[in-house]
Amino acid sequence: MIFEEDVDSFLLRYLLNELDPEDRKKVEEWIVANEENRQYYQAYQKTHLELRWMERSKKIEGNFIQFDRLRRKQHFRRVFYRSVACAIILLSVGGAFRYWDEKPEMRLVQEGIQPGKSQAILYMASGQVVSVDKDAQELKEADGTCINVDSVAGMTYNVTAGENSSEVLYNRVVVPKGGEFKLTLSDGTKVWLNSFSELRYPVNFTGKKREVILQGEAYFDVIGDPEHPFVVKVNDLDIRVLGTQFNVNAYTEGIVKTVLVEGLVNLRGKMGEINLHPRQMGEYREADGSLQMMDVDILPHVAWKDxxxxxxxxxxxxxxxxxxxxxxxxxxxxxxxxxxxxxxxxxxxxxxxxxxxxxxxxxxxxxxxxxxxxxxxxxx
The missing domain is CATH 3.55.50.30 (Phage tail protein beta-alpha-beta fold)
Incomplete structure (x- = not known):
């Protein structure tokens, strides 16, 4: 990319919303180009947001103007954020800022309104109901599938070769208000569930397609399999993918918003279908079955996951x-x-x-x- 030699400056200007549309697009393409870029950006963004939060709370004081290398005079607020670019680089590269490696619970405020945390309720095919907001544990379904459960690391399904069941077993994960949860399905697909959301899915995918049912909001990182497309059902909308990353928001009754980060997604409703490309959002309205597509800034839609x-x-x-x-x-x-x-x-x-x-x-x-x-x- 043309900004590889000055990537930190571009990322900072991107977060400050100071880039023109062409450069914003180039930065977003760089972010999703590979996992290393994505992780670098996430660490950079987290540190940037923390510094902004601290500055707003007046926890950072002092004259940062001396570090400014800008050629033109600007408002102090802009100078402040540009001047801490070096700090952001040091804190975000190579895990130098160990604060971000702590568990989320270690960073919660101790007084006033408390933010959410990793928690969920698992409804198993056996009828067992498991609260997954405490200690790590290992569960087993009727077909022999091993489920590793941890409130922080999330939940992972491990299907042992040779395990078969004549009946398709389903699990359901419910995340209450004030919660979030991550799970890895049996095919390796990762799902981040937001607060007040629910996902129903097979313990082990069989048949020609991999189908799950969603309520609320979730971010999907789907493992590609051309012979077995992945389908997210939200009421009467089908979101079909082969291997991609996207966010689905169905909080508003009768409206489903799908934002594509990478790959290709097909939306199929009552009145037709559309294909989404990266940095596009598809909005489906159940009342009349209409589908609309628009270009969007993806970050406001997916930042909750990070x-x-x-x-x-x-x-x-x-x-x-x-x-x-x-x-x-x-x-x-x-x-x-x-x-x-x-x-x-x-x-x-x-x-x-x-x-x-x-x-x-x-x-x-x-x-x-x-x-x-x-x-x-x-x-x-």
Missing amino acids: GNFIFRSESLEDIMDKLSIWYNLDVFYANDELRSIRLSGNLFRYGDVNQLFTLFEKISDARFQVEGKSVVISCK
Whole structure:
């Protein structure tokens, strides 16, 4: 890529939303080009978001302007983020910033509203119901499939060669509000389930296609198999893939949004079908069976998987919907006009949401009153 020699500068400008559309596309292509690039970007992004969060919380002080190497004078805020580029590089490369290797639970705020954590309930074909938010354990299904369960590492299905069952067995994983969970299916496909979501799937895939049923939101990294396409069913929408990465969001009743990161995806609804290419979103509306396709910035749609929220000119209502599911909040509006306020910003997914409310109060006409798990939003 043309920016390989200055990749950190491009990534920083990308996160600050300062690149033109052509350069943004090149950066996104570089990110998904291979796993090494993806991991480098994720580490870089996490450190960047943490520094932004710390700066907003006034935990970082001092004169950073002396490190500035820009040729033109800019606002202090821009100077600050550019000047810490060196710090981001040092912290994100080679695991130097060991803080990010800690378990998410070690980074949770200790007071106020608590963010979500890795937790889920597994409903087995045998009728056994297992809570997977505590110690690691090993389970076994009726067909002999071994299920390794861990609240942090997730859940993995290991099918031993020669194991067969005349009956297709299904498992179901339910993630409550304030939860998230990762699982690896028997074919090696990885699934990240967001809060308030559910996935039903075969213990061992058989037949001509690999089919799962989703409610809520999930990110899929599908193992390619041309002879056995992977299908995600969301009500009457079929999302068919061979091997790719994509996000499916069905939180809004009657609307399914599929964002493609890499590969090719076919969406088939009641009234037709469309193919998605990388950096495109397909929106399906069940009421009339319509399918629409548009180019999008994929990061705001998939950042949750890597422990971040990215809001870019989103309505306050959409932002609070996402926060309420993750922080398990009840949100009330004193004035419906507040719902349409548009805000932008990044949030470390395990951070204290009260600090975000404070920021929103500074940059908008909204006031946030928190009482226990309830948030009342009113006009100033």
